[in-house]
Amino acid sequence: MLVKLVEIFKDGTYNDKGLIKPRYSLRETYVNPNHVVCLREESGLRHDLENTNLSEDLDPRQDFTKIFINRGQTGLDITVIGTLKTIQEKLNKRSNKEVLRG
Numbered sequence: 565m566l567v568k569l570v571e572i573f574k575d576g577t578y579n580d581k582g583l584i585k586p587r588y589s590l591r592e593t594y595v596n597p598n599h600v601v602c603l604r605e606e607s608g609l610r611h612d613l614e615n616t617n618l619s620e621d622l623d624p625r626q627d628f629t630k631i632f633i634n635r636g637q638t639g640l641d642i643t644v645i646g647t648l649k650t651i652q653e654k655l656n657k658r659s660n661k662e663v664l665r666g
Contacts, residue, residue: 565596565597566594566595566596567594567595567596567597567654567655567657568592568593568594569592569593569594569595569631569644569645569646569651569654570590570591570592570593570644570645570646571590571591571592571593571642571643571644571645572588572589572590572609572628572643572644572645573588573589573590573591573642573643574587574588575587575588575589588612588613590645593642593644595631595633595642595655596633597655597656599633599634599635600631600632600633600634600655601632601633601634601639602631602632603629603630603631603632603648603651603652603655604629604630604632604648605627605628605629605630605647605648606628606629606630606643607627607628609628609643610624610626610628622645626645627645627646627647627648628643628644628645628646629643629644629646629647629648629650629651630642630643630644631643631644631651
């Protein structure tokens with residue numbers, strides 16, 4: 565079962581020296597809870613967002629969580645909107661369906 569979350573990611577203008585004008589964007593993402601290995605509060609992102617165009621779209625009290633996903637030899641980390649507790653609850657929701665064994 566995949567869980568739908570809203571990811572916040574850095575996008576922007578690049579030149580030959582790297583990122584010169586950061587911009588943050590939002591997108592929907594689906595995460596398989598069976599592959600999540602770690603959740604961590606991402607508190608530093610709020611400060612970065614204060615000077616971007618996305619700051620008008622988000623509530624200033626908004627919290628962010630970094631999710632670390634296992635991909636075999638390597639990992640993937642994404643930052644999503646929501647408190648650590650809220651994201652943990654979404655990932656741990658279980659279906660009420662039961663398998664009948666006969």
